Amino acid sequence: MLRAFSRQMAHGKRSTLSLLSSLPTAPRLSTMAIELVPLPLPASADPSKFQNFGREVRGVDAGNLTEEDLKQIEDALYKYDALLFRNADVTPEQQYRITKHFDPTSENYGHGNNKTGETKKSILHPDLKTIPSVPQVQLIGNGTVYDHWGLAEAKLKHPSHTSFHKTVVSDEDAEKGVTRFYRWHIDAALYDLNPPKVTTLYGVKVPEGPAQVCRYDDGTGDELTLPLGTTAFVSGRTMFDILPTEYKSLAVRAKVKYAPHPYVWMAPAKAMSTGLGIESDGLELPLDELPAWEEGKIKVLPVLWKNPVTGGLHFQVHPCGAKELIVSPLPEGASREGALYPDGAHITDLKEVRDILYKMQRPAIAPSLVYPHDWRPKDLVLFHNRGVLHTVVGAFKAETIRAFHQCNLAASAEPVGPSEEDIKQWA
Ligand SMILES: [Fe+2]
Numbered sequence: 001m002l003r004a005f006s007r008q009m010a011h012g013k014r015s016t017l018s019l020l021s022s023l024p025t026a027p028r029l030s031t032m033a034i035e036l037v038p039l040p041l042p043a044s045a046d047p048s049k050f051q052n053f054g055r056e057v058r059g060v061d062a063g064n065l066t067e068e069d070l071k072q073i074e075d076a077l078y079k080y081d082a083l084l085f086r087n088a089d090v091t092p093e094q095q096y097r098i099t100k101h102f103d104p105t106s107e108n109y110g111h112g113n114n115k116t117g118e119t120k121k122s123i124l125h126p127d128l129k130t131i132p133s134v135p136q137v138q139l140i141g142n143g144t145v146y147d148h149w150g151l152a153e154a155k156l157k158h159p160s161h162t163s164f165h166k167t168v169v170s171d172e173d174a175e176k177g178v179t180r181f182y183r184w185h186i187d188a189a190l191y192d193l194n195p196p197k198v199t200t201l202y203g204v205k206v207p208e209g210p211a212q213v214c215r216y217d218d219g220t221g222d223e224l225t226l227p228l229g230t231t232a233f234v235s236g237r238t239m240f241d242i243l244p245t246e247y248k249s250l251a252v253r254a255k256v257k258y259a260p261h262p263y264v265w266m267a268p269a270k271a272m273s274t275g276l277g278i279e280s281d282g283l284e285l286p287l288d289e290l291p292a293w294e295e296g297k298i299k300v301l302p303v304l305w306k307n308p309v310t311g312g313l314h315f316q317v318h319p320c321g322a323k324e325l326i327v328s329p330l331p332e333g334a335s336r337e338g339a340l341y342p343d344g345a346h347i348t349d350l351k352e353v354r355d356i357l358y359k360m361q362r363p364a365i366a367p368s369l370v371y372p373h374d375w376r377p378k379d380l381v382l383f384h385n386r387g388v389l390h391t392v393v394g395a396f397k398a399e400t401i402r403a404f405h406q407c408n409l410a411a412s413a414e415p416v417g418p419s420e421e422d423i424k425q426w427a
Contacts, residue, residue, distance in 0.1 A: 034072050035059045039084060039371070044224055046368040053235050054371055055080045062088035062098070062380050070101040073382070077102070077198060078309035081384040082233055082371070088202070088380035092134040092149055092405055095200050098382070099136070099407045102198040106409035109136045110196040111189045129154045136409060141205070141402035142229075148403065156403070158229065158396045159183070166270035166279045169215065174395060177212040181232060181275035182392040183320065184365065187385050187408050190258040190321045192297040195415060196385050196408035201231065203379045205403040212394050217273035222367055226393055229402055230372040233383065233390045236314030239364035240304060243315075247360050250340045251315060252418050252426040253328040254303040256357075259284070260293035262321030275391055276365060277319035277358055280351035300326065302417030305386050313418055313426075314387045315364070319357050324348050334427045361389075386415050 039054035041047055055076060060069050062085040077083055090098070100106065111128075129139040132150040139148060142158035161180040162168045169178045188195035209228040216222040226232065240251060259265040269283040278284075287293075304313040329344035336342045347353050363369075372393070373381060383390065385408060396402060418426070 033059050034069060034076075036076055036080070039082070042225075042372060042374075044367050045371060049235075049238055049369055050371065053080060053238075054082045054084070054233075056084045056086065060085075063090045063094045065098065070098070073098075074102060075309060077382055077384050078307055078387070081235060081237070081387045082373075083382045084373070085380040085382075086376065087378050089378065090202055090380055090405075092131045092137040092407075095202055095380070095405055095407050096134050096136050099198060099200045099409055103196075103409055103411050105412045106196075107136075108193070108410045109138070110187050110193065110199075110408040110410050112193060112410070129156065131405070134407075137405050137407045140404050140406050142207075142396040143399055143401035145205075145401065145403050158394070158402060159392050160395050161271075161275065162395075164271050165273055165275070166281075167217065167273055169217070173215075177210060179212045179214050179226075179394045180217065180273060181214060181365070183271060184234070184274075184276045184361075184389045184391045185320065186316055186318045186389060188318060189410065190262045190299050190318060191260055191293070192299075193410035194413060195301075195316075195411060197411050199383055199385045199406065199408040201381045201383070202405040203375045203377055204405060205401050206375045206377045206379070207396065207400045207402050209400075214393055215273075218362075224367040224370060224372070226372045227374040229394045229396060230374060231381070231390055232370050232372045232393050233388050234364050234369055234371070236305070236316045236364075236387050236389060237307070237312050238369055239315035239361060239389070240313050242363055243360060246338050246340050249330070249334075249427045250327065250356075251303045251360060252313070252423050253330070253341075253344070255300050255326045255417075256303060256317050256322045257324040257326060258299045258301070258318070258321045259323040260287065260298050261290045262318075262323075264290055265323075266320050271320065272358070274362065274365060276361055277322075277354050280354055284350075299414075301415060304418050304422070305415040306418060306422070307384075307387060308416070313422060315360065316386055316389075316415065317357055317361065319354065319361060322353055322357055323350065325353050325356060328423075331423055331427050334424075365389075 035058040036055040041050055131137045139154055141156040145154045159182050161182050187199045211225050214224045214226050265285050269278045271278055303317055305316040325347040327341045327345040330342045
């Protein structure tokens, strides 16, 4: 059923993308104006689903953006969810400044600036190395990097599905370049800290190599040919838009309660073959074995997050960290016919929670709905972390060097959920 659903959602008609769209520009000293150009899509993507997704920003120097540039870029980010600057020269300080523009009072990295101590057991711990002079910027990648922005030596390891998924591709297939989505996620601590509004990713060293085949291995036969070491994105807006009516009604009424210290909680558990959540085998760390936690710091977040510029609703759930679902009853006057949980519900059975979320999220990671970014050196990508899900893909040899700078900031406020009008419209 899922497959038929995905297929049904994916066969939009191909349309010609407009080649250029210019934003209105304020008076500038320079003669250059910001241009927004649609990102090139791979043959696997359905262009009709990407008309409002992804733009290359041209005409500005990413390292020296004016306040006026930043305002236009902020507006464009919320409209298009992912922005690319090619051949950008940006220092960690400049990258931090761009990131901070989206939330000027935020100071801390999305997972907190101090990632030692109690979070040592977190599954994220080995993936991040902090740039000493700008602790909000992390060095991520693969291989050993020397003398890098104050880091004498950094041993990096590209996350691999082989350490996270319950099943893995065979060595023989891996040798042929078969891989998987590692983990679909939002960049967010999901405990105490608020999900960052934007994440910036800068490719310092980008290895070249043959394309890889990402297999879903979920019985659908879905697979996708992807550039080596791509970052894959799907739109949370599309994730909502393609849901059938009864699931739209559920989504607009639902909140997710995340586990305390979710990355420590999930560390012993294993993921699904699509990287879209955890297998329910009861392996999560019991709550009394977690580092100290308080009920008040647990995150309960709406399933749908409202875009501050377009007003659109984005399905933003980190499936791995979700623990419970809280569903409000249908509003007065809404039709009960076919409605799921018309009287509301508090779903605490972990498998049931995950099954419901998977049913709603899986259609949106269909091959035709994935934008895999084909990294070039000095690419700077800004993505709307409250509007997309993303994942690392692929596998590198131990000696292959890949170095990226990543920055996001724990937000000053929680994401905003659906308005009363949204609930009336969709419930
Ligand atoms: Fe991420």
